[in-house]
Amino acid sequence: MPQTERNASRPKRRTGWRIAWFFVAPFLLFYGLFLIYPAFQVAYLSLTNSDIAGQGHFIAFANYLELARDPDFWASVWHTVYFIILTVVPNTLVGFLFALLVVRLRRLRLAVLCAFFLPYILPVSVVTTAFLWLLDANFGVVNYLFSSQIAFFADPVWAMPGVAIVTIWWTVGFNMLLFIAGLQNIPIDLYEAAALDGANTFQRFVSITCPLIWPVTSLVLVLQLILQFKIFDQVYLLTFGGPYNSTMVVLFYMYREAFQQNRGGYAAAVAIALVVVIILVSALQFRLLNTRRK
């Protein structure tokens, strides 16, 4: 590199470097301490037999070997998968349906949008309070309407579908918003051209709306998948993992092992298993987003 060019570029670069770190350092401090450090820490803990205070020693992969043979862990994986089956696709379809219903409205649009979205911004404990009351076995309105006496959250058959219904009611507004944005991005002249060619409403829906909304659909599906893997709050509040462990999902199992059984190291191994799955699914999400941009 010629001497002059080096001298010329040097001072500018150095001041830039200092200012830049002034801007990023505060964020990086918090990010490093409360996200990156715990991430490495949880990986390390999973190789120890620590209690929840962090006292313990290195035991290499013993936790993972135990995990692989732990029927309770595999049961929690299955319960999580079952919950995902009950929520991801239905939640996406209901979100799409609501978006279709909302976009054709004019004067009522804002009110209807509000009605579908409002649950999403409520605290989870308010949502579960509402449903524990609505679905109460003796005094709940739902059982009154159907003249039944189902104890939704105390019945091993009904518990998980119950949690799924509550989850869909709570979060569908989010999916609806993404679909509304997607529907509004479809150029209106496509519909006009198809109408001129004699396509009816149904044909236009199948051959224009469905293919053009697919990128949003796939994004919603993946976002839902990531989100529902992390199911915890609703289970904690509605069923506490029961009845008979029928709603014991992975994160709840981790919580129980860590904070009730005092097995920090083993719980960390559960956490790592969850992280690996979520990162794999998230990688899929990035691919989807990138193909969208192109």
Add this chain to the structure above:
Amino acid sequence: MNKQRFSFIGLICTLLTVIMALAWVFPIYWIASTAFKSETDTIVVPPKLLPWPPDLEAFVYVIHNSPIFRWYLNTVLVAATVTFFSILLSLMCAYALSRLEFRGKGLIYASLLIGFMLPFGALAIPLFMFMNSLNLVNSYLGLILPQIAAPLSVIVFKQFFDEVPRDFRDAALIDGATDIKILFGIYLPMNWSITWAMSIITFIGTWNNFLWPLIVTNSTSMLTIPVGMTQVQSAWGIAFAKTSAIAVLASIPTAAAYLIFQKRVTQGVMAAAGLK
């Protein structure tokens, strides 16, 4: 003829939509109306659809039998502090990533993408140990500190800053402005709406956060409202008017924030999902 038939179907559709929307808000209506009933009125058969005459007994009970004001204070304090610092630090970091050249920039951005995927729940154990070793369990700092770093906000702000023409910064530099002035005097005002949107959804998200307050607090006086309400509810047992009343009180701030700033909330939610 054809047009008339179309509008008839349209009317049916609208009607069904409205029925669906009413059904969807029914749980919210039901919990709000239960809160204004007397305990005996909540369990009569058939259920009373209207809480008439309204009965404030449940609210009075909640105010006298739970530290609800303390929990309000805790939650407001935590949510406001987290929002302020989270947005400020994210703006600064995003500005540097978008506009300044420095070593390590690519690495930081890549690590943000990974950090944003890390599920908070999976980090709860080491975070709790960390807070425990710092003696921050049951403290405001313990509640606040781990919620400040929000990689997603940085990613969103960076995307918006990337779209501001570079000439704005170059011209300001020639006029002698520092980067701090450029960020807060030019870039921030130009991106007010997204900053506002992200602030509101950060506030709502922190207010509603359940898992972290559940883990890091256990003394009654340090709970936030979403966690605190569940504890008194289980103590009260079968008392639907009272449990509903405290739920109503817990959701007023976020529901009000949404109803007032509807457009901004929508914008923030979409930006956070990767759509603009």
